Amino acid sequence: MKIPKRIQPLVEDGLVDEVISQLMSGKEATVFMVRCGDVIRCAKVYKEANKRSFKKAAQYQEGRKSRNSRRARAMEKGSKYGRNQQEQAWQNAEVDALYTLAAAGVRVPEPYGCFDGVLLMELITDDEGDVAPRLNDISMSAEQAIEDHQIVMIYIMRMLCAGIVHGDLSEFNVLVDEYGPVIIDLPQAVDAAANNNAKRMLARDVNNMTTYYGQYAPELLKSRYAQEMWALYENAELTPETQLTGLFKENTKSANVDNVLEEIKAAFAEEEARLQRIREAEEVS
Numbered sequence: 001m002k003i004p005k006r007i008q009p010l011v012e013d014g015l016v017d018e019v020i021s022q023l024m025s026g027k028e029a030t031v032f033m034v035r036c037g038d039v040i041r042c043a044k045v046y047k048e049a050n051k052r053s054f055k056k057a058a059q060y061q062e063g064r065k066s067r068n069s070r071r072a073r074a075m076e077k078g079s080k081y082g083r084n085q086q087e088q089a090w091q092n093a094e095v096d097a098l099y100t101l102a103a104a105g106v107r108v109p110e111p112y113g114c115f116d117g118v119l120l121m122e123l124i125t126d127d128e129g130d131v132a133p134r135l136n137d138i139s140m141s142a143e144q145a146i147e148d149h150q151i152v153m154i155y156i157m158r159m160l161c162a163g164i165v166h167g168d169l170s171e172f173n174v175l176v177d178e179y180g181p182v183i184i185d186l187p188q189a190v191d192a193a194a195n196n197n198a199k200r201m202l203a204r205d206v207n208n209m210t211t212y213y214g215q216y217a218p219e220l221l222k223s224r225y226a227q228e229m230w231a232l233y234e235n236a237e238l239t240p241e242t243q244l245t246g247l248f249k250e251n252t253k254s255a256n257v258d259n260v261l262e263e264i265k266a267a268f269a270e271e272e273a274r275l276q277r278i279r280e281a282e283e284v285s
Helices: 008-012 057-061 069-077 080-103 142-161 198-214 218-222 225-234 257-284
Strands: 018-025 029-036 039-046 111-115 118-122 174-177 180-183
Touching: 018 039, 029 118, 039 080, 080 111, 080 118, 142 180, 142 198, 142 218, 142 225, 198 218, 198 225
Parallel strands: none
Antiparallel strands: 018 029, 029 039, 039 118, 111 118, 174 180
């Protein structure tokens, strides 16, 4: 097929030898199957910001820090340079997330680098060597749904342990090969600790996946993995080895307001006594 304009520089630099076909076009990018030497990979061509239909991008970028102070100021001001830097940060976020999650034990495509808005990465295939289908394109037994749902919950947990929330996880962002689910599409991944929307996004990711698998195994719809994960995460008790149960009980015990007020008064009194000792010492000297 004709080489897309955005991929042409990669061909000229010898990174891509042939563009075989277009695999899909989504809200933030178009993905092509390409040949790199003797290896078939995929090239994800990010759409420009004004052509990208990803909604509420700002809430996903909250908490992302730039180490370059000039770049950070430009991004805040919204200058042309700042917009370009923000676009690069959006694209690089996916590369960084892929490396981080692979190291954390989450199945994701292996990245080979991002070049001028084109991400080269592993092509996920099925047992016959064809492009692996998306989760929404396959059906399964109840037993398979329960097994794969458990795997995805573990992946989400490991992502959270690595400080990342996917933010847009659904049956459209999961591929299935002979070994099971593979998580894809991560440019909007958020920092779990720095983004105020992280808890809500985690709950949405879990709910999307549970709802999908739940159509094959309705008992999954009663699980509460998101609440369980986040409670453990907030208490610094979540680890990659945590055995999730899918059970969670809200803490309905109301706080003893009188005791809290007494503790506050005691703290104030202790601080006042400390300051008084300092004043007395200064008067003596």
